[in-house]
Amino acid sequence: xxxxxxxxxxxxxxxxxxxxxxxxxxxxxxxxxxxxxxxxxxxxxxxxxxxxxxxxxxxxxxxxxxxxxxxxxxxxxxxxxxxxxxxxxxxxxxxxxxxxxxxxxxxxxxxxxxxxxxxxxxxxxxxxxxxxxxxxxxxxxxxxxxxxxxxxxxxxxxxxxxxxxxxxxxxxxxxxxxxxxxxxxxxxxxxxxxxxxxxxxxxxxxxxxxxxxxxxxxxxxxxxxxxxxxxxxxxxxxxxxxxxxxxxxxxxxxxxxxxxxxxxxxxxxxxxxxxxxxxxxxxxxxxxxxxxxx
Numbered sequence: 001x002x003x004x005x006x007x008x009x010x011x012x013x014x015x016x017x018x019x020x021x022x023x024x025x026x027x028x029x030x031x032x033x034x035x036x037x038x039x040x041x042x043x044x045x046x047x048x049x050x051x052x053x054x055x056x057x058x059x060x061x062x063x064x065x066x067x068x069x070x071x072x073x074x075x076x077x078x079x080x081x082x083x084x085x086x087x088x089x090x091x092x093x094x095x096x097x098x099x100x101x102x103x104x105x106x107x108x109x110x111x112x113x114x115x116x117x118x119x120x121x122x123x124x125x126x127x128x129x130x131x132x133x134x135x136x137x138x139x140x141x142x143x144x145x146x147x148x149x150x151x152x153x154x155x156x157x158x159x160x161x162x163x164x165x166x167x168x169x170x171x172x173x174x175x176x177x178x179x180x181x182x183x184x185x186x187x188x189x190x191x192x193x194x195x196x197x198x199x200x201x202x203x204x205x206x207x208x209x210x211x212x213x214x215x216x217x218x219x220x221x222x223x224x225x226x227x228x229x230x231x232x233x234x235x236x237x238x239x240x241x242x243x244x245x246x247x248x249x250x251x252x253x254x255x256x257x258x259x260x261x262x263x264x265x266x267x268x269x270x271x272x273x274x275x276x277x278x279x280x281x282x283x284x285x286x287x288x289x290x291x292x293x294x
Contacts, residue, residue, distance in 0.1 A: 001016070001025060001077075002054050002081035003026070003054075003082055004023075004025045004027055004080060005025070005029045005033050005035070005036050006029075007216055008176055008178055008180060008216045008219055009081070011217050011219065011220045012078055012080060012220050013047070014036075014045075015217075015220035015223065016076070017047055018043065021076065022047070022071040023037070023040055023048075024048055025037040025047055026051065026052060027081070028081070029051070030049075034049040037049040055103055057113075057114070059110070060111040064115055064118050067118075074122070075119070075122075075126050076128075076129070077111060077112060077115040077126075077128050078129045078131075078227070079108045079112060080131050081103055082100075082103055082104050083099060083100055083104075085145060085146075086142040092145065097144065097145045100146055101145060104149035109156065112130070112156075112171075116160070116164060116167075125167065126167075127228075128160065128169060128171040128172075129173075129226050130172070131153065131173065132150050132175040132238055133150040134175060135147040136148075136151040136175075137175065137238070138283075138284060139284045139285055139286075140286055154175075157172065157238070158236050164235075165235065170226075170234060170235040171235055171236065172235060172237045172239060173237070173239070174239055174241060175238055175240040176219040176222075176240070176241055176242060177213050177240070177243070178218060179197075179203070179213070179214070179216065183213070188288065203243065204291075206292050207243060208243035209243065209244040210292075211243065212243050213242050213289070214242055214243030214244065221241075222239060222241040226239075238251075256276060258276050258277070260272075
């Protein structure tokens with residue numbers, strides 16, 4: 001489990017530990033990883049800390065080796081590690097772009113590659129669970145780097161599902177929405193998240209059911225399910241979870257098609273665009289949450 005010292009990653013790790021999994025807790029925060037592993041063990045589970053910033057191949061190999069050396073095998077990988085460096089396109093630096101892509105995209109690639117190599121050697125199947133985002137599915141202002149990386153993670157997930165099928169290794173992406181440091185700054189969510197964190201006020205129904213926005217613990221059940229034998233027939237899917245909602249994202253597909261003998265020139269495209277394609281133009285961006293009026 002990468003990125004498991006806090007937030008969603010910690011919730012996933014705790015839920016997997018409670019379900020009987022032996023958990024390798026990875027995070028760039030060494031003290032946080034150690035505390036998370038200790039908490040799982042204190043609750044009766046098995047866990048070991050394996051700190052390190054994902055991205056480089058040697059970190060991915062070390063995590064796999066730690067799992068095998070400590071617990072004898074590797075059956076499940078969850079790639080949750082991530083960072084944000086939000087900035088509008090024309091102000092984003094090369095370093096901000098590269099850092100986010102290195103952790104989310106390269107980190108997912110190197111960790112999954114190392115884990116799948118081990119799972120294939122074991123010849124008993126396995127589970128790979130990657131982490132997407134609504135930003136990667138629909139786009140989000142200020143998140144060129146993050147949206148690009150998360151969209152690519154889901155694209156890799158579909159490809160790996162095909163490549164790993166013969167070895168009975170399933171590969172799925174979760175697309176969670178929860179009250180974390182990454183979402184607490186959204187104006188519509190902020191006061192409710194603050195009330196929940198500071199005074200224990202439950203998140204309102206319009207958020208939990210209507211927006212699919214809940215606690216990090218609300219998202220953990222899906223990860224445990226995808227790690228279990230019950231999900232053996234599910235692969236290549238992007239599955240959303242948040243609050244009271246569980247969703248299945250569609251794969252990109254052609255919405256409308258038109259044909260023209262001899263092909264298309266600019267005038268031909270212009271002539272059919274509005275009458276044929278206009279009504280099917282796809283929306284972009286994450287819909288703004290709206291609290292119902294009394």
